[in-house]
Amino acid sequence: MKMFNVYPTYDIEIVKALGSTVWDSNGVEYLDMYGGHAVISIGHTHPHYVEMLTSQLSKIGFYSNSVKISLQDELAEKLGRLSGKEDYSLFMCNSGAEANENALKLASFHNGKKKVISLRGAFHGRTSLAVMATDNPKIQAPVNHTDNVVFIPAGDKEALKAEFASGDVCAVIMEGIQGVGGIILADDDFVRLVRELCDANNAVFIADNVQCGCGRSGKYYYEDHAGVKADIYTMAKGIGNGFPVGAIAISPKFKPVYGMLGTTFGGNQLACAAAIAVCDVIEQDKLIDNAAKMGDYLMSEISSLGCGAIKDVRGKGLMIGVELDCDTAEFRKKLLFDKKIFVGSSGNKQVFRLLPALSINQSHCDKLLSALKELL
Ligand SMILES: Cc1ncc(COP(=O)(O)O)c(C=O)c1O
Numbered sequence: 179m180k181m182f183n184v185y186p187t188y189d190i191e192i193v194k195a196l197g198s199t200v201w202d203s204n205g206v207e208y209l210d211m212y213g214g215h216a217v218i219s220i221g222h223t224h225p226h227y228v229e230m231l232t233s234q235l236s237k238i239g240f241y242s243n244s245v246k247i248s249l250q251d252e253l254a255e256k257l258g259r260l261s262g263k264e265d266y267s268l269f270m271c272n273s274g275a276e277a278n279e280n281a282l283k284l285a286s287f288h289n290g291k292k293k294v295i296s297l298r299g300a301f302h303g304r305t306s307l308a309v310m311a312t313d314n315p316k317i318q319a320p321v322n323h324t325d326n327v328v329f330i331p332a333g334d335k336e337a338l339k340a341e342f343a344s345g346d347v348c349a350v351i352m353e354g355i356q357g358v359g360g361i362i363l364a365d366d367d368f369v370r371l372v373r374e375l376c377d378a379n380n381a382v383f384i385a386d387n388v389q390c391g392c393g394r395s396g397k398y399y400y401e402d403h404a405g406v407k408a409d410i411y412t413m414a415k416g417i418g419n420g421f422p423v424g425a426i427a428i429s430p431k432f433k434p435v436y437g438m439l440g441t442t443f444g445g446n447q448l449a450c451a452a453a454i455a456v457c458d459v460i461e462q463d464k465l466i467d468n469a470a471k472m473g474d475y476l477m478s479e480i481s482s483l484g485c486g487a488i489k490d491v492r493g494k495g496l497m498i499g500v501e502l503d504c505d506t507a508e509f510r511k512k513l514l515f516d517k518k519i520f521v522g523s524s525g526n527k528q529v530f531r532l533l534p535a536l537s538i539n540q541s542h543c544d545k546l547l548s549a550l551k552e553l554l
Contacts, residue, residue: 196223198222209520216415218534219392230452230458247447260457261399273414274413275303278305284410286348291348294347300359313359333365335371354390385412388424397470399411460536488554506523
């Protein structure tokens with residue numbers, strides 16, 4: 179059997195990693211400013227993470243949700259504290275798409291309504307309703323099609339009000355910072371308006387923090403910058419630092435009913451150990467503050483490089499988009515093969531993304547800066 183070939187890949191095999199450094203099978207060293215697509219939050223192979231996972235595996239790796247798993251309670255308590263949402267409840271699953279599916283279902287169970295408002299440029303995953311809330315018809319199969327999702331332009335307050343005025347809104351789902359969309363930030367006023375309109379219309383505010391969450395923006399959830407609480411936060415990527423963990427944090431207004439949500443793998447012992455280790459390291463090493471500081475440093479230094487090819491630098495914390503005056507594909511190849519630095523692409527061909535571990539330091543940033551200066 180062969181792999182089903184759906185990924186265009188670089189001819190590089192990463193076999194070892196530490197912090198923000200990775201090595202390929204030929205022993206070549208790279209700087210990882212991509213974090214395997216915003217997944218690596220506390221750095222690769224962090225000793226506490228390795229210890230928590232290996233010692234858990236030697237005890238028990240998996241048992242299903244038919245028995246008590248006290249590691250889930252420990253994680254819920256730690257996540258609640260770290261995110262400042264101690265009165266929220268946690269439901270665990272395995273990926274970002276699954277987190278969004280569960281959030282959308284929960285919203286509809288809660289208010290009995292169907293219409294979901296999503297934003298142009300959004301990416302919420304590849305499963306049934308999540309993919310229909312994603313602004314990319316190429317990845318929506320005929321079997322996915324539904325009239326339950328409507329799109330409005332990102333940040334368009336009048337369009338948002340008009341959709342609410344036409345009634346029956348179940349939920350608004352949005353990424354505070356659109357990642358795949360090319361690092362498009364929701365402004366505070368828009369986030370507040372979503373909150374207000376959801377409150378006034380018995381609709382549910384789902385904040386997709388799969389990419390921008392877990393401290394990456396310099397606050398645990400992006401919406402914290404606007405002082406707004408969403409009803410459901412969806413998470414994945416950074417929460418497990420590479421172990422597949424998805425989760426939703428649910429406001430106390432939702433009442434759980436046995437069987438309304440469920441999963442075989444979600445919340446297993448290994449997944450909990452990984453996510454607990456991530457919380458521990460983020461808290462102990464103050465990685466959310468570090469993300470804010472390193473993000474400001476990177477954005478201001480890139481902006482002042484004086485490179486004519488750079489049209490815009492935008493983002494929050496360590497979720498940064500650099501827009502060039504051309505397609506970034508060739509540039510990213512040069513950065514990777516000549517300078518040995520990984521960065522990410524985006525749905526906007528002129529924007530490349532920086533999504534490094536929240537633990538990067540100034541010397542990592544300076545290495546990237548000098549490479550950008552030489553190449554652009
Ligand atoms: C904002 C956002 N939501 C959801 C997803 C889907 O996550 P997953 O690939 O874990 O299903 C992604 C993945 O890139 C994402 O960036």
